[in-house]
Amino acid sequence: MIQLKNIEKYYSSKGIKHYVLRHVTTTIKQGEFVSIMGPSGAGKSTLLNILGMLEEPTYGNYEFMDEDVTNLNERKRIELYRNHIGFVFQAYHLIDEMTVYENIEAPLLYKKIGSSERKSRIADLLDRFNIVAKKDLFPNQLSGGQQQLVGIARALAAQPSIILADEPTGNLQSAQAEEIMQLFQKLNKEEGITIIQVTHSEKNAEYGNRILHIADGVVKDDVAVRDSVKI
Template sequence: MIELKNIEKYYANKGVKSYILRHVTTSIKQGEFVSIMGPSGAGKSTLLNILGMLEEPTYGQYEFMGEDVVSLNERKRIELYRNHIGFVFQAYHLIDEMTVAENIEAPLLYKKVPGPERRSRIADMLDRFNMVAKSDLFPNQLSGGQQQLVGIARALVAQPSIILADEPTGNLQSAQALQIMDLFKKLNEEEGITIVQVTHSEVNAAYGSRILHLLDGVIKEDVTVQQTV
């Protein structure tokens, strides 16, 4: 699904290149659950941003579902956002002015999903995450865990083939974090959604099927997790 070849990212400052990523080459297949780990400043988030096309690599080749992303125009990229990619953020990033239901609805509006179907999909999501009673609340009326559930619901409602999550549990207490990770695992196993997450936590990484260890912008290790559960 994702092919990265020799991805480099650096910022040139007074002729000195400070590298964020170096020679990153890897591929992620449909249905994988990949965790990107590493210390602060290792380039985890940058890698995820490149995967999510929020940043462009300075150098290297990136193919998403067989398409060369580097040469993609904005229109095409937006099409990918609408149909294939769902984002989940550490700080949830819900739109404060929108209610829970409206936040979930927003991507469907951009995807031009017709009204009745929109309503049924939102109802479906709310039902699935046990938030029917909260549909008219605004984000700041919810706990962090609940906000992240809305964030995930928003990412899922457009039925993406991949979810990119940047420290999805970073702001959550451990009980809530476990709940989110269970959800990811379930989505991955039952619906075959590809998941790429950035995380600090070994526990969280253990939920995935594969771990990429980054250090100073270089992939040090690429291990397959032995499923113990």
């Protein structure tokens, strides 16, 4: 599904190159649950941003679903966002002025999905995540964990084939974090959604089936996780 070849990212200042990523080459297959780990400043988030096409690599080649997306124009990128990629953020990034229902509905509107189909999908998501009662509340009326559930529901609404999550549990307490991670695992296992997450926590990484360790912009280690017993 994803193929990175020799991805490099650096910033030049006064002629000196500051590398954030170096020689990153990897393949992520459909249905994988990959955790990117590493110390602060290692380049995890940059890698995820490149995977999400929010940033462009300075050098290298990126293929998404057998298509070269290294230098994609805006229109095509938006098409990918609408149909294939869902984002989940550490700070949830729900739109404050919209209710839970409207937040989940927003991507469907951009995808121009008909009103009855929209309703049924949102109802389904609300039901699945147990937040039906909260549908008319605004984000600031919810707890962090609930907000993140809405965030994930929103990411799933457009039925993406891949979810990119940047420290999805970074702002949450451990019990809530566990809940979110189980949800991810379930989505991955049962619906075959590819998930790539950045995380600091070994424990969270265990939920996935592969871990990329990054340090100083270089992939140091790429290990498979044995099928977890936690399920």
